[in-house]
Amino acid sequence: MKKYILPVVLLALLAGCGKVKDVSETDSHIEIVSGTASSTTKGAATSETETTTDDDGKKTTTTKKAGEKISGTTTTAAKATGRVVTRASGGNSVVHGTTRVVPTAPRTTSRTTTSASSTHQPATEPATYDHKDYSSVTFDFKSDKPDKIEVIRPYSDGRSRSCQTLNVDTTEIKEELEKNSNKTINDFLEKVDFDGDGYPDLFVKEKEDELNISGKYFKYDPDEGKYTVWEELNALKFEIKKDTSSNRLVVLDKKEDKIEYEKKSFEWNAQNKLVLREYIHQYTNSGDILIDYINYDENGAEISRETRDSEGNLIGENNQPTSEEPNEE
Incomplete structure (x- = not known):
């Protein structure tokens, strides 16, 4: 009888403590809703997993020490404000930290639209002159521009510039100006109101001899402020x-x-x-x-x-x- 007592005692101890399985052959996986922690432990002498959940001020702690068998999947539901902490010690473990639900901030698309009226610069009006003010009209002739006489006027911007070019025969005018430095283009021009409209017209002397003077006539147009060739007088x-x-x-x-x-x-x-x-x-x-x-x-x-x-x-x-x-x- 004594030889059977020792084996019986050993069987009883084994039955009470449960079968101890090598941890190296055990894989454990824990999934947590609203936050998942996965841990795989192999070849470790001990393993301890602690899960702490805050739920409206209540704390629940579950501890499993080495030597206890863990099987299946443990799922714990927690509010979005819950905190999940996973801790593993010993062995080769992979811990995927703490997972939190972070609300996605709405994307704001900002487009800056500048109306045309806010950026459009007012157009600068071009400088002009008083068409009816014939008293300020002057004339210019340059020897390098044959057969042309420039009509000069002061503009509203304070600057004087050519507003028109008159085509005339300046051959003799050029010769006379070169021979006599005291003469100017005005010695070859006559401003006369030929049609009685109150505005002086223009006669340019092209050829002059002992008997006659010939030239070209231009009528002054007060609406346009310019001179037009006057065919009726030129005839x-x-x-x-x-x-x-x-x-x-x-x-x-x-x-x-x-x-x-x-x-x-x-x-x-x-x-x-x-x-x-x-x-x-x-x-x-x-x-x-x-x-x-x-x-x-x-x-x-x-x-x-x-x-x-x-x-x-x-x-x-x-x-x-x-x-x-x-x-x-």
Whole structure:
């Protein structure tokens, strides 16, 4: 009997303590909702896992020492404010720390929009000049720019600049300026109100000799503040003088013999058309100097004619002229 007592006692001890399993062959895994800690222990002599959960001021601690068998999965539910602490000692362990639920901050997209009105700079108005202020107009000519005369005006920004270029024949003007340093471009210009609108027009002397002066006429446009080529006056060929007493425009064409000449007088009619009102032609006939006088109405139709000698005596019973009639303009 005694030989069976020792084995029985050993079996009883084994039954009471449970079978001790080598920890090296045991894998334990713990998953926690709202925070997961995983621990795997192999080949360790001892293992201790402590889980602490705060739940409304209550603390629960679970401790499992080495030698106790852990099987299955332990799940502990905790509030979002709970704290999970996992601790492992000994052996090769992998601890995935403490997991917390961190609310994701809403992404704020900030776009800066600048309206056109806040960044748009007011447009600077270009400098201009008073179109009707002809008194400030000056002229300039440069020898390196042939056949061009610049019209200079002061602008609203206080600076004077060219506002227009006039195309004329400056060949003789250039020669005269080079020969005589006392002359300026103004010696070749005449400002006269030829049409009676209150604004001076311009005549540029292009060629001048002992008999006649020819050039180009420009009409001043007060609405545009510029000069326009005046074809109606340019057709008269020579310099025009304004007769202040009759308000007529007079053109004198002298001939080479210095005796003969043609004098034409024009005026503006009610339709603002330039018409010939008087024609005077002096010439020689058989050694005598004769003068024809022809008058026209406001529409350019002939109303009278006569011929006189150099003494003013009437020639011919029918007062018929012995010279050619002038061409009506």
